[in-house]
Amino acid sequence: MPTTLKKTNVVIVGLGAAGGVACLPLAQAGIEVIGLDAGPRLNTRDMAPDELRLNRGVWPPGPQKTDGEAPTFRANASATAVQGTHPMMNAVGGTSIHYWAQSWRLNPWDFKVRSETIRRYGAARIPKGSTIEDWPFDYNELESYYDKVEYAIGVSGKAGNINGKIDQQGNIFEAPRKREYPMPALRSTGFTEKMATAARSLGWHPFPGPAGIASKSYEGRAGCVYHGYCSGGGCHVNAKSSTAVTTIPRAEKTGRFSVVPEARVTTIETDTNGRVTGVTYIKGGQEYFQPADVVLVAGYVYENVRLLLLSKSKAYPNGLSNNHGQVGKHYFSHNQGASVSALFPFALNNWYGAPAQGVGVDNWADDNFDHSGLDFIGGGNMWVYTERRPIASVNGLGTWLQGKPTWGSAWKAFVKENADRTNSAYLQKTTLPYEDNYLDLDPTVKDSFGAPVIRITGEFKDNEKRIALFMHEKMEQWYKAAGASIIQRQQVGNAMGPTTHAYGGTRMGSNAETNVVNGWGFSHEAPNLGILGASVMGTSGARNPTLTLQAIAWRTAEYLAKNWKTVAG
Amino acid sequence: MEPISRREMLKRLGTAIGVATVLPLPAATRARAQAAIAETFISFTPAEAETLRAIVARLIPADENGPGALEARADRYIDRALSGALKSSRAAYTTGLASVNAQAQSLKNAAFSRLSPADQDAVLTNIQQNAAAFFNLVRNHTIQGTFSDPFYGGNANFIGWDLIGYPGARTTVAANLQLLDRKPEPSRKSAYDYGMFSKGEI
Numbered sequence: 001m002p003t004t005l006k007k008t009n010v011v012i013v014g015l016g017a018a019g020g021v022a023c024l025p026l027a028q029a030g031i032e033v034i035g036l037d038a039g040p041r042l043n044t045r046d047m048a049p050d051e052l053r054l055n056r057g058v059w060p061p062g063p064q065k066t067d068g069e070a071p072t073f074r075a076n077a078s079a080t081a082v083q084g085t086h087p088m089m090n091a092v093g094g095t096s097i098h099y100w101a102q103s104w105r106l107n108p109w110d111f112k113v114r115s116e117t118i119r120r121y122g123a124a125r126i127p128k129g130s131t132i133e134d135w136p137f138d139y140n141e142l143e144s145y146y147d148k149v150e151y152a153i154g155v156s157g158k159a160g161n162i163n164g165k166i167d168q169q170g171n172i173f174e175a176p177r178k179r180e181y182p183m184p185a186l187r188s189t190g191f192t193e194k195m196a197t198a199a200r201s202l203g204w205h206p207f208p209g210p211a212g213i214a215s216k217s218y219e220g221r222a223g224c225v226y227h228g229y230c231s232g233g234g235c236h237v238n239a240k241s242s243t244a245v246t247t248i249p250r251a252e253k254t255g256r257f258s259v260v261p262e263a264r265v266t267t268i269e270t271d272t273n274g275r276v277t278g279v280t281y282i283k284g285g286q287e288y289f290q291p292a293d294v295v296l297v298a299g300y301v302y303e304n305v306r307l308l309l310l311s312k313s314k315a316y317p318n319g320l321s322n323n324h325g326q327v328g329k330h331y332f333s334h335n336q337g338a339s340v341s342a343l344f345p346f347a348l349n350n351w352y353g354a355p356a357q358g359v360g361v362d363n364w365a366d367d368n369f370d371h372s373g374l375d376f377i378g379g380g381n382m383w384v385y386t387e388r389r390p391i392a393s394v395n396g397l398g399t400w401l402q403g404k405p406t407w408g409s410a411w412k413a414f415v416k417e418n419a420d421r422t423n424s425a426y427l428q429k430t431t432l433p434y435e436d437n438y439l440d441l442d443p444t445v446k447d448s449f450g451a452p453v454i455r456i457t458g459e460f461k462d463n464e465k466r467i468a469l470f471m472h473e474k475m476e477q478w479y480k481a482a483g484a485s486i487i488q489r490q491q492v493g494n495a496m497g498p499t500t501h502a503y504g505g506t507r508m509g510s511n512a513e514t515n516v517v518n519g520w521g522f523s524h525e526a527p528n529l530g531i532l533g534a535s536v537m538g539t540s541g542a543r544n545p546t547l548t549l550q551a552i553a554w555r556t557a558e559y560l561a562k563n564w565k566t567v568a569g
Numbered sequence: 570m571e572p573i574s575r576r577e578m579l580k581r582l583g584t585a586i587g588v589a590t591v592l593p594l595p596a597a598t599r600a601r602a603q604a605a606i607a608e609t610f611i612s613f614t615p616a617e618a619e620t621l622r623a624i625v626a627r628l629i630p631a632d633e634n635g636p637g638a639l640e641a642r643a644d645r646y647i648d649r650a651l652s653g654a655l656k657s658s659r660a661a662y663t664t665g666l667a668s669v670n671a672q673a674q675s676l677k678n679a680a681f682s683r684l685s686p687a688d689q690d691a692v693l694t695n696i697q698q699n700a701a702a703f704f705n706l707v708r709n710h711t712i713q714g715t716f717s718d719p720f721y722g723g724n725a726n727f728i729g730w731d732l733i734g735y736p737g738a739r740t741t742v743a744a745n746l747q748l749l750d751r752k753p754e755p756s757r758k759s760a761y762d763y764g765m766f767s768k769g770e771i
Contacts, residue, residue: 048766049738052717056654190749225741236740236765349749351735352742386747390716390735406697407628407708408690412732416634419733 016094019298020243029561038065039090049229093244104543136519157210198482211356230354334501342484353386378430458496521556643714646723665703
């Protein structure tokens with residue numbers, strides 16, 4: 001029998017990017033909140049700039065719930081799924097500790113892909129089999145929450161559109177903002193300036209991207225030191241605006257938010273009326289029941305869906321909030337592969353920096369260009385960035401050898417000459433949900449606790465592949481304009497494997513027949529269950545999801561605080 | 570510093586003999602190598618160590634482009650890691666190294682380490698084609714031992730980082746270290762020289 005703990009107002013399952021911001025508006029509104037995370041608390045001593053340690057996957061230290069929990073994946077329902085790998089992270093702060101910290105707002109078009117496509121190009125242009133819906137609200141509704149998160153965690157950038165006033169120094173395609181970013185953009189480098197000049201020579205509009213990294217001292221945290229170990233690693237000066245060093249400690253200071261690390265939630269409990277009553281978790285080998293008026297599920301996409309599907313009860317025989325069969329549906333992995341790489345005839349001095357230190361081009365993103373004569377909707381953001389590590393620089397030359405020796409003196413000479421001459425672009429592209437792409441529980445593969453892992457069934461469809469080919473052309477043009485001598489295009493793939501940008505599975509929308517949560521992020525079926533994270537997002541846009549899911553999480557938390565009696569009952 | 574003078578010596582040697590494709594180990598390097606092998610290996614038997622050292626010396630050889638994997642002590646990195654973080658690979662080395670020697674025996678009736686560099690390369694080429702899993706394992710670990718943080722026992726005297734021009738671990742990087750036309754001065758530091766970080770498993 002689990003030990004029953006003292007009841008609290010809200011329990012948050014997962015203290016990453018989403019749960020880590022939602023705790024703050026709740027605690028500030030006077031609500032008692034308990035936050036559970038499967039991982040430990042980390043500190044700056046854990047953040048060594050050590051490539052081997054990061055590569056070996058022994059980082060971070062401490063218990064990791066995610067071991068053995070990576071989803072399996074298959075292209076379609078007749079294929080056999082195999083287990084993949086995934087950098088989901090268990091720690092207070094979650095994946096916001098080691099993410100790239102690119103902190104974009106979505107474009108207004110991303111909220112209205114269906115209606116805007118029909119309006120501009122006709123209904124026939126909605127790709128066949130896509131289950132895409134407009135979001136239950138538009139960009140203007142989310143603007144103030146984007147703003148709140150940007151200032152609460154600290155985002156650096158250069159505005160391209162403040163209340164409709166365009167500034168060529170920023171992204172002229174971005175949605176109107178009410179005010180400038182809290183901090184200036186991360187600095188440019190010799191290489192990013194060369195790429196920006198090349199983009200301008202093509203008539204494009206390069207800009208420094210927004211980063212959840214302090215570019216200068218911000219609320220007691222140091223500015224970025226550009227040391228080259230940002231991707232997949234934590235920040236030793238706390239410049240990265242992870243929730244572990246921003247919103248979580250601030251919520252704790254209110255005295256109404258307590259963090260329980262190394263607590264692995266196994267079930268969300270419900271009563272016979274279909275309301276949730278709290279969560280069961282394991283910590284230090286002991287089982288506990290934490291009763292709460294409201295439960296907010298805030299794990300990674302795969303874990304949100306898994307926890308719901310594993311929480312079966314009389315009221316929800318097919319999994320919590322799944323009486324409409326929508327949990328796991330409208331899933332998609334972001335179409336962020338199919339990169340383009342370049343070899344330059346000179347060294348780029350790209351060793352240091354961070355993936356969020358770079359230059360972007362949005363001329364071919366979203367609906368920023370006319371698609372009348374094209375065979376797809378949407379587009380891609382092109383991003384060229386810094387940070388290169390020694391082992392990766394050597395191994396990364398593999399594709400450039402083209403049949404030349406892979407060891408010995410000739411190889412060594414090749415490595416010496418070219419280790420710092422390559423670059424790969426990051427091309428994030430519009431991805432849509434489809435009827436036959438979904439998540440469910442794997443029938444055979446289980447984690448170390450004996451619970452089934454998530455199975456991804458999904459493949460990129462024609463619309464995604466056509467965007468990828470279109471973006472290949474543009475990126476090649478850009479690299480060539482900057483003086484690259486050889487270009488390589490990565491294959492446009494089919495399978496949707498486990499990804500760092502996963503969306504859907506508990507989609508947000510007003511229609512309970514096609515969505516798991518309503519426009520505020522609360523279950524259509526269990527009224528005191530809220531869901532946070534990219535699992536509620538119905539479109540991807542052409543950018544990293546984190547800032548958007550954080551803005552939505554803040555909005556859900558604020559709604560809960562303002563409508564406490566209605567939701568908590 | 571000794572590694573620099575050795576590199577200069579190698580450079581001169583390379584120029585003098587017109588950059589032969591296969592260089593014999595210079596006397597000083599050989600003497601040093603013999604001294605190093607006298608240090609106790611913790612995972613490998615002496616015979617295994619001798620074979621591995623000969624392999625890494627061919628994978629990334631000392632030549633006109635400077636010292637190689639053996640001088641960087643990639644063999645020592647592998648030896649230590651096989652008793653630590655890479656211990657699951659220990660058995661693969663036992664069988665893999667034995668098969669390298671077996672091929673050397675059947676080719677020239679001698680241990681792999683006694684073959685000429687050209688014959689060693691022939692054996693390694695054969696291993697790469699017919700025992701790719703073991704070859705790739707050793708190649709990967711040799712790259713790790715040459716280019717990883719010196720904390721792990723390889724990349725001695727920053728030989729690997731100097732080869733590719735990586736300017737070393739820094740905890741702060743100024744703007745003038747990110748320019749196109751100006752190579753940063755090497756920091757000559759391991760991440761753990763800064764005293765700010767907990768150390769991981771070797």
